[in-house]
Amino acid sequence: MTDVAIRPAQPGELRVVEDLLREASAWLASRGIDQWQFPPHRDRITQALRRGEVFLATTDGLPMATLQLDDHADPEFWTTEDKPGDALYVHRMAVSRKFAGSGVGGTLLNWALERAATAGKPWLRLDAWKDNHGLHRYYESQGFTLVRVIDLPHRGSGALFQRPTVR
Template identity: 60%
Template sequence: MITVDDYADPEFWTAQDDPDSALYVHRMVVDRVAGGNGVGGRLLDWAERLASSLGRTWLRLDAWRTNAPLHAYYQRQGFVPVRTVNLSHRGSGALFQRRVRPS
């Protein structure tokens, strides 16, 4: 399951990021039974195609700041770190983006 929309969380993405240039992944969950079979990568690729069809430049997401294995996974999927936002009331804040390939 993946949730993708155009909501740029204002606590993370600023005007300098040009929030309207991206689609945002808010949740992605893959059943443990399917883990390791590339399902997550296919979901992210689908989200990128959606972003491309809408003329967006970026596919963005945020991850839990302390989840280094998840950060590494997203980097293997072509995402690059943007910055880490450290807010005491949020566990998430590691920001990543991947340039959308044109359709």
């Protein structure tokens, strides 16, 4: 594995984050997976950048991957019974194809898990595209458990995963 540095993305790096997301979207589309029509929620990404919730994984200054990490539990997915405040949430994680298979995704998820633990949260959570079963298997291989699948007709996402911060 290449040395990975993880740092907050700066508001002026919107293009870098978008390029990583655009590349991931194109790769998914090439595999017949209709996920992440780009640009996804540009206004939300811009606001998250300003709040310091978007992160970049880099090596030798080159962007490898991005993710957003925050305490926003999507109310269409996470119910009061789930205790939404008990977790940090991963959104919009994308790894450059140049670094696919290098372990940077797992590194980012472990880093996010440590941040959740440090924040006193018992869970790291995310939602994934409902019918991207390869992605589900990936998250399970990273220690996440499928909580449930929420099938809302207006949402492509809805497979809910969580991982405990303490084992």
